[in-house]
Amino acid sequence: MGKVLAISQEKCTGCRLCEVVCSVFHDGISNAARSRIKVMKWESEGLYIPMSCQQCQDAPCMIICPVKAISRDESLSRVMVNQNKCIGCRACVAVCPFGAMNFNIIDRKVFKCDLCDGDPQCVRFCEVKAVDYVEADRVSTSKKRSAAEKISAARKEAAVLESELH
Amino acid sequence: MALNRKIAYIDLSTGKIEIKPIPIDVRRKFLGGRGLDAYLLYNHTEKGCNPLGPKNTLMVSGGILTATLASATARTHVMAKSPLGGMIGSANMGGFFAPELAWAGFHHLVIKGKAEKPVYLWIHNGKIEIRDARHLWGKTTTETQWAIREELGDDDIKSMVIGPAGENLVRFANVMTGIKNSGGRTGMGAVMGSKNLKAIAARGTLDIKIAHPKEALEYNKRFIDQITSAKVNQTQGALGTPFIWGATNSWGGVRCRNFQYNQELYCDEIEPEAIDEVCTETMGPDHMAGCFGCQVHCRAKYKIPTGPYAGVYDEGPEYTSQGAFCGEPDCRSIETLLTGNHLVDQWGMDNLETGSIISWAMELYELGILGSKETDGLDLRFGNDEALLEMVRRICFREGWLGDTLAEGGIIASEKIGKNSFDYLIQVKGVSNLHSDERGTPALALNIATASRGSDHLRSRPAIDLYHLPEGVLRKIYGTPVPYDGPLSSEHTEYIGKPWQVFWQENCYMAVDCLGICKYHTVFLGATLPNFEDWPKVLYYNTGLEFTPREIWDIAARCNMIERLFNLREGLIREDLYRGDMLNHRYFDEPTRRGAPDVVGRVIDREKFKKMVDEFYEHKGLDQNGIPKPETLKRLGLEKEPSHLL
Numbered sequence: 179m180g181k182v183l184a185i186s187q188e189k190c191t192g193c194r195l196c197e198v199v200c201s202v203f204h205d206g207i208s209n210a211a212r213s214r215i216k217v218m219k220w221e222s223e224g225l226y227i228p229m230s231c232q233q234c235q236d237a238p239c240m241i242i243c244p245v246k247a248i249s250r251d252e253s254l255s256r257v258m259v260n261q262n263k264c265i266g267c268r269a270c271v272a273v274c275p276f277g278a279m280n281f282n283i284i285d286r287k288v289f290k291c292d293l294c295d296g297d298p299q300c301v302r303f304c305e306v307k308a309v310d311y312v313e314a315d316r317v318s319t320s321k322k323r324s325a326a327e328k329i330s331a332a333r334k335e336a337a338v339l340e341s342e343l344h
Numbered sequence: 345m346a347l348n349r350k351i352a353y354i355d356l357s358t359g360k361i362e363i364k365p366i367p368i369d370v371r372r373k374f375l376g377g378r379g380l381d382a383y384l385l386y387n388h389t390e391k392g393c394n395p396l397g398p399k400n401t402l403m404v405s406g407g408i409l410t411a412t413l414a415s416a417t418a419r420t421h422v423m424a425k426s427p428l429g430g431m432i433g434s435a436n437m438g439g440f441f442a443p444e445l446a447w448a449g450f451h452h453l454v455i456k457g458k459a460e461k462p463v464y465l466w467i468h469n470g471k472i473e474i475r476d477a478r479h480l481w482g483k484t485t486t487e488t489q490w491a492i493r494e495e496l497g498d499d500d501i502k503s504m505v506i507g508p509a510g511e512n513l514v515r516f517a518n519v520m521t522g523i524k525n526s527g528g529r530t531g532m533g534a535v536m537g538s539k540n541l542k543a544i545a546a547r548g549t550l551d552i553k554i555a556h557p558k559e560a561l562e563y564n565k566r567f568i569d570q571i572t573s574a575k576v577n578q579t580q581g582a583l584g585t586p587f588i589w590g591a592t593n594s595w596g597g598v599r600c601r602n603f604q605y606n607q608e609l610y611c612d613e614i615e616p617e618a619i620d621e622v623c624t625e626t627m628g629p630d631h632m633a634g635c636f637g638c639q640v641h642c643r644a645k646y647k648i649p650t651g652p653y654a655g656v657y658d659e660g661p662e663y664t665s666q667g668a669f670c671g672e673p674d675c676r677s678i679e680t681l682l683t684g685n686h687l688v689d690q691w692g693m694d695n696l697e698t699g700s701i702i703s704w705a706m707e708l709y710e711l712g713i714l715g716s717k718e719t720d721g722l723d724l725r726f727g728n729d730e731a732l733l734e735m736v737r738r739i740c741f742r743e744g745w746l747g748d749t750l751a752e753g754g755i756i757a758s759e760k761i762g763k764n765s766f767d768y769l770i771q772v773k774g775v776s777n778l779h780s781d782e783r784g785t786p787a788l789a790l791n792i793a794t795a796s797r798g799s800d801h802l803r804s805r806p807a808i809d810l811y812h813l814p815e816g817v818l819r820k821i822y823g824t825p826v827p828y829d830g831p832l833s834s835e836h837t838e839y840i841g842k843p844w845q846v847f848w849q850e851n852c853y854m855a856v857d858c859l860g861i862c863k864y865h866t867v868f869l870g871a872t873l874p875n876f877e878d879w880p881k882v883l884y885y886n887t888g889l890e891f892t893p894r895e896i897w898d899i900a901a902r903c904n905m906i907e908r909l910f911n912l913r914e915g916l917i918r919e920d921l922y923r924g925d926m927l928n929h930r931y932f933d934e935p936t937r938r939g940a941p942d943v944v945g946r947v948i949d950r951e952k953f954k955k956m957v958d959e960f961y962e963h964k965g966l967d968q969n970g971i972p973k974p975e976t977l978k979r980l981g982l983e984k985e986p987s988h989l990l
Contacts, residue, residue, distance in 0.1 A: 191633050202561055
């Protein structure tokens with residue numbers, strides 16, 4: 179089905195460069211309010227979570243759109259808004275479970291992540307890979323690996339403890 | 345676009361607010377950030393004004409590139425006459441405030457007068473409002489920020505605030521944003537406090553049009569690759585600035601027991617790796633955070649592991665906290681380090697100055713110059729962790745005779761304490777030195793002696809002097825954008841050629857501070873990082889303004905000269921120990937006791953030091969008294985200052 183945006187929130191340093199490159203790439207303007215991706219922060223706990231469109235298979239925004247302005251583009255596995263059809267009713271903004279559909283108060287239109295036509299700039303600029311662009315079926319592999327590493331480490335520790343007992 | 349960001353003049357006495365554009369010809373002379381702030385300070389303060397009185401003027405700014413697509417344009421600059429030494433006051437901090445201020449429509453704020461009651465400024469999409477802050481008075485730095493968000497109903501508001509130390513006019517109170525980003529030096533928090541100004545809150549969604557977006561994106565990518573490929577930045581990104589303290593301590597370049605020693609022994613608990621372990625244990629393996637747009641991410645996240653503050657979240661600690669709460673007071677506990685760091689963050693005081701002044705008092709106590717009467721019974725000897733942290737509290741809240749006295753800063757405190765206490769105060773222009781020892785490194789000694797804001801490493805330190813780079817490499821760096829064919833030496837214990845390096849770095853750091861980017865993105869700790877040759881492109885792609893490397897150099901020299909003019913107007917005298925380009929006698933008279941073979945046993949040679957200052961003045965175009973020659977002022981276009989262009 180192609181690549182998807184994979185977010186590893188624990189890696190995010192909270193720098194928000196993704197927000198700036200997103201708005202400059204799409205609009206030629208630096209303005210976090212125009213970004214398709216946004217880092218949500220709980221500063222008093224040091225918690226940063228980048229939020230963007232999940233390009234849902236069964237996308238609520240697509241279903242609710244009264245003028246059928248939203249459709250799936252299977253070639254890039256993304257959900258797209260046809261700005262010519264969009265009437266700016268913001269029903270999609272209200273229904274998106276991730277808050278990933280945005281409304282631009284200057285142009286008065288909704289906007290969302292379009293994966294930069296296959297070269298997501300947020301991924302390109304994120305050195306720590308908190309945002310990555312990977313094949314959909316590989317997203318869980320890295321998580322499996324890190325969980326497996328923990329099990330492996332625990333097993334080694336247990337073996338050491340056991341040998342110390344003897 | 346970046347160039348249509350405004351300047352606002354705010355009079356807190358009358359409540360009058362005036363908003364003006366910043367003309368392009370002013371940009372071409374001073375760019376923005378610290379450089380333009382220095383111009384504004386020179387033009388908007390009266391000679392000899394009381395730094396804590398209503399006539400002092402407070403400047404707050406972002407750089408010309410703030411919030412554009414230049415890497416790490418996170419820096420906020422704050423400037424006023426310093427209540428610490430009476431010379432130029434200047435502090436610079438990372439975080440997210442300046443970009444938010446730029447998105448709200450402003451690059452520069454000029455704040456005058458004094459509010460009748462506590463207030464804060466609310467800056468939102470081109471509008472500025474002065475709001476009541478009586479309910480915020482007394483709150484810590486983070487409590488204040490969160491309360492403003494709650495009150496205005498927007499979690500994206502970024503504020504720069506003062507804590508109780510600023511309210512109590514501690515002369516080295518800082519301004520803060522976020523958890524730990526601090527505009528630490530020279531008491532800018534006390535200036536805010538003296539104006540009854542608790543905070544400046546900003547929120548903006550105004551477009552900043554990028555002149556050449558495609559090129560700006562591509563160039564920024566190249567810039568980031570260059571910056572993150574430097575080994576020093578990779579290490580910073582893993583361990584933060586504690587790695588510098590650890591590395592410097594290994595050869596004997598840090599300060600211990602108020603300059604009695606230049607190396608801390610048996611301090612495994614406060615080494616960078618040990619701090620990293622606590623961060624990993626309490627926050628997980630990915631515990632580094634970054635400022636706005638920066639890929640270096642040198643800020644560690646941690647929770648205090650033990651003690652009365654166990655489980656409390658904070659960020660850092662930095663080199664200066666290791667110096668302030670470990671090396672200088674000779675304490676070696678990670679609990680003390682992380683707790684001390686947390687206290688100064690919450691109360692809003694400069695960790696560097698706090699640690700230095702307490703360590704000075706500790707030496708005075710051990711010498712008998714201070715007794716238990718003055719300390720109200722506190723056993724203020726070196727290595728007493730509890731006394732150290734208690735003293736931090738007493739200074740912040742001005743409790744007891746000594747707390748109240750030390751809150752006045754070193755110079756006033758030395759007058760109150762009397763005897764020969766001043767002889768032990770390691771300061772320049774009233775400002776304590778970074779917790780580093782420069783007796784083995786003449787270039788660094790010249791840097792702290794001549795830095796405009798007082799003893800300081802971030803104004804002109806040629807840190808790469810320690811790397812023993814081949815002369816050819818040094819020539820490549822220091823030979824542009826203006827040709828230099830004088831001597832240069834790879835040897836860090838040498839005196840020759842160092843004045844040019846300090847002069848070059850002074851212009852380099854000023855340029856960076858005008859652009860609004862972080863010093864980890866230029867020739868500070870990494871010799872391969874961008875400088876004058878790269879900035880014209882970043883400026884052009886983002887703002888459309890064209891400059892040559894030489895023009896940026898000239899702007900930096902002009903801005904540095906304005907700072908010089910300000911200091912001269914406030915009474916700078918070359919060899920004056922209180923307000924001159926001069927070092928404490930211990931640099932010349934007491935040899936270093938520890939360190940690597942080429943460091944131990946060293947002092948700064950008085951005559952050679954004098955010659956370095958002579959040469960440095962010559963490079964800057966100053967006469968032998970440190971006063972600019974008429975032709976220098978003419979060349980820099982400063983012969984008619986103050987010229988009141990803004």
